[in-house]
Amino acid sequence: MTFSVAVSGASGYAGGEALRLLSSHPNVQIGAITAHSNAGSRLGELQPHLHSLSHRLLEETTAENLAGHDVVVLALPHGASAEMAAQLPESTLVIDAGADHRLEDAAAWEKFYGSSHAGTWPYGLPELPGQREKLRGAKRIAVPGCYPTSSLLALMPGFAAGFLENDDVVIVAASGSSGAGKSVKPHLLGAEVMGGMSPYGVGGGHRHTPEIEQGLSLAAGAPVQISFTPTLAPMSRGILSTATAKVKAGAGVDPAELREAWVNAYENEPFVHVLPEGQWPTTKAVLGSNHAVLQVAYDEHAGRAIVSCAIDNLTKGTAGGAVQSMNLALGLDETAGLDFQAVAP
Incomplete structure (x- = not known):
């Protein structure tokens, strides 16, 4: 048809x-x-x-x-x-x-x-x-917005499994300049972008913040509050989001069990891939594709889950x-x- x-x-x-x-x-x-x-x-x-x-x-x-x-x-x-x-x-x-x-x-x-x-x-x-x-x-x-796509894919399994605290979530994401659209803007000229990085929408002002909170709250079954900071990277396309959240003190989760929540969530997904342990996402690995790659780790010192997710922002x-x-x-x-x-x- x-x-x-x-x-x-x-x-x-x-x-x-x-x-x-x-x-x-x-x-x-x-x-x-x-x-x-x-x-x-x-x-x-x-x-x-x-x-x-x-x-x-x-x-x-x-x-x-x-x-x-x-x-x-x-x-x-x-x-x-x-x-x-x-x-x-x-x-x-x-x-x-x-x-x-x-x-x-x-x-x-x-x-x-x-x-x-x-x-x-x-x-x-x-x-x-x-x-x-x-x-x-x-x-x-x-x-969805491009930042919410990468952020939600990064953290959704941990909230759905009930492992993560709802009020101590930090997401820092780097995007290529195509995320700002095609209209001419002086700060997006090649001479301004290439060779450097810069934050924007700092202090909770980025418009994708409520969208990310909405999706994570759906997964958690309760309101989730985030701190989201986007950055502009010297590349034309791609997003690398690094998201961290406190692991619930009473969850009794060890690193292997924590990782298993992400593996189980995505094992049958055609476009989302949890990488083998020790391999970390890169934006080049998804360039021009509908795939997302991610990795999860447990920071025992801070008691936090750390997830990095790479997507192509335009695909x-x-x-x-x-x-x-x-x-x-x-x-x-x-x-x-x-x-x-x-x-x-």
């Missing part, structure tokens, strides 16, 4: 990555390809790596151009996707790669995004407990998560269009 898929925001990084994956999907025919300021341009001018689609012209991002497809992927800035989604038929599978429909708490949305909450859609991270059933047959899906962290969730919603093989390895060196 073939499904027609339209992609908005196709001139940006997330939209371009979605097209890269969808162009080789065995069950997809690519329909409308749209943009805003770049409408009328040839896709090959803006996404020269998409050879099979290079001749296509970008259309205006309107409900009229997106309607009539089985699936619409919205790779738009927050605020824009909710407005567009509201104009699309309920029978269309709409996948929002933006933030508009991720949060359940309207107050948290208003605090971090400064606008009215648009509502909550099924969350497109199949690896979370019980999430696959919510995605099967869904007509609206909210793709598993955005477009790959969208396609994986789309497959579930349409009743396809979950790995369709995604079962390829990373690029090296």
Whole structure:
């Protein structure tokens, strides 16, 4: 069976990555390809790596151009996707790669995004407990943020197993500059980024903070509070998240048992891999793929679990998560269009 898929925001990084994956999907025919300021341009001018689609012209991002497809992927800035989604038929599978429909708490949305909450859609991270059933047959899906994807994959098994304290969680994550989008920003110029690292969103101000807390609270069955600090790394794509949490004093957990919680959680997952002991994640190991690699250790001195997780922020962290969730919603093989390895060196 073939499904027609339209992609908005196709001139940006997330939209371009979605097209890269969808162009080789065995069950997809690519329909409308749209943009805003770049409408009328040839896709090959803006996404020269998409050879099979290079001749296509970008259309205006309107409900009229997106309607009539089985699936619409919205790779738009927050605020824009909710407005567009509201104009699309309920029978269309709409996948929002933006933030508009991720949060359940309207107050948290208003605090971090400064606008009215648009509502909550099924969350497109199949690896979370019980999430696959919510995605099967869904007509609206909210793709997770890239930092939440790596952070939730890192810590979810420990909270689901009841091993970790809920109020002493620290996450420090480094991302490539593509995570900030494609629009020109002086601090993201190559001369500014290459050869150095810098923090941002320090002090609990990053917008992904409530999203990470939401997912970990779901896994724990109780509210989880985190301290999250993102950093900008001198690379174009990739995320390496290092997350630590206090192990419950009464849990009686030894290092082997702690590690086993992660091994058991992911042993049947097609895209999440707990590395052999002694091997640590690198962003290069997942470059261009929908895979995540992680390692867990126990810091006996501090009584903390330490987990490092690497993903490609544009693939598993955005477009790959969208396609994986789309497959579930349409009743396809979950790995369709995604079962390829990373690029090296």
